[in-house]
Amino acid sequence: MTNRIKEFKNMVDHLTDVPKKVINNEQIITNSSPYRQKYHVESESGTLGDPNGFSYFNGKYQLFYQWSPLAYSQKPHYTQHGWKHLVSDDLIHWQDLGAAIESDTRYDRYGTYSGSAISEDDKLLMFYTGNTWINTDTQNNWVRIPYQITAYMDKNNIVHRNNDPIIEGTVSGYTAHFRDPKVWKKDGEYYAILGVQRTNLTGTALIIHSKDFKDWNLLGELNTKYDSLGYMWECPDYFELDNNGVLVFCPQGLKSEGNKYQNIYQTCYLMGDKVSLPDTEFNAENLKELDHGFDLYASQTMFSPDGRRILISWMGLPETSYPTDKFHYSGCMTIPKELKIINNKLYQVPIRELDTCRVNEQIIKQTLTDNVYQKKLSQTANEYDFSIDFKTSNAFIIDLFADEDDQRRFRIILNKKKNEIVIDRSTTGKDISVAYGTTRTLDYSIDNEINIRIYTDTSSVELFVNGGEEVFTSRVFPKKSQSYLFLNSVGGTTAVTGNIYEMSK
């Protein structure tokens, strides 16, 4: 039997078909991890992947995610792929409602893949991709057949699937890499954007349209200037903000260019005029990376009842091993961020609800000249908010998760002289994807003053530069003893003022 066939041998339709003890055992292993996060969403065991169906419905924020809680189970190895369902009043404290959709129909047997949701009256309208394979009894002749499926969730959190897929298989000109519908409503009509691969093996996105969420017609490819950008676009998300059209998406297969595109896969965005409909013209240039850290993928946005465009992402990457695998789980969500357009740039601002987690404020006021400031912290889940004034210095270094001698640490270098920001996790802790490098660098013009906000948790660092103009998101796996902060001014004087808050949950 090939590994592939074995993989699906113990595929179960429902988690309720699995002995409780298998499920509990996975959770016990996961709970024994030293890397469990304090205020970031994680799965109780198994894998957490793309955020899905991010929305507001029934008086609560709704978040679903790609979930395989028994992904690491052994003897027997069970697989189960579905959408996990969480609800929240504040986007920070989430209640776990278990499986929303399980892979139990002939249209999604091999995965209820990513999708989205929008609320309408007493229904949460959903749209996702069902993944299936045929010829699974052969060695190498498996053929993927995707289905685009609509559904709705009622106020009792029961998902009702439409038995007639909107698209079966693919459409002419595209391969079976055809998935991840993100739906939006404009002028009373529905649109969805899907990530696809052309038959010439380049990636793009398609837009479909419906007047009633039942009958859909294909409008065509999103018409951008990027005709051969990677081999597949995953998880496209189109939205409009302050008269701009923004596409956040994951073009797979970009070759690294200088400091850019260093991760195995990237999340990028295009911002320009609103997409003209129905002709799908998107006038946007300057492809940019959404994040400059090591671990961010498959972002999804929602429009909150108070008018904010909020983004959340998987803090993890496909096809990547993490030290948590040993504890039978992987992945977490990023903190949610409010998107804003300031001076024609897309800013990602930590949502204000995070401020309610602040406890034990500590004030930092230091003027450093070629000397080092050292501080022991009592916990690793912290927010740092620093204003840094380069009086005469060339650079300023922030070492997080440092040990007493500052030999092991996560280093942030704000290099004013070179106009670049570097993050370095080479000595932070357990290795992650070292083949893709242990530093990330962004060319960034640094003024005399810079504001830095950082959210750390047990095993992550999210760095926001100048109010969210640039963001660096990374997993880190340090030892417990790495509980120091070091600040270091290089080649002259730097003044730093600000606060450190402990994050409560």
Ligand code: FRU
């Ligand atoms: C992105 C992705 C999506 C797909 C899902 C399957 O991480 O590959 O394209 O829908 O994950 O889990």
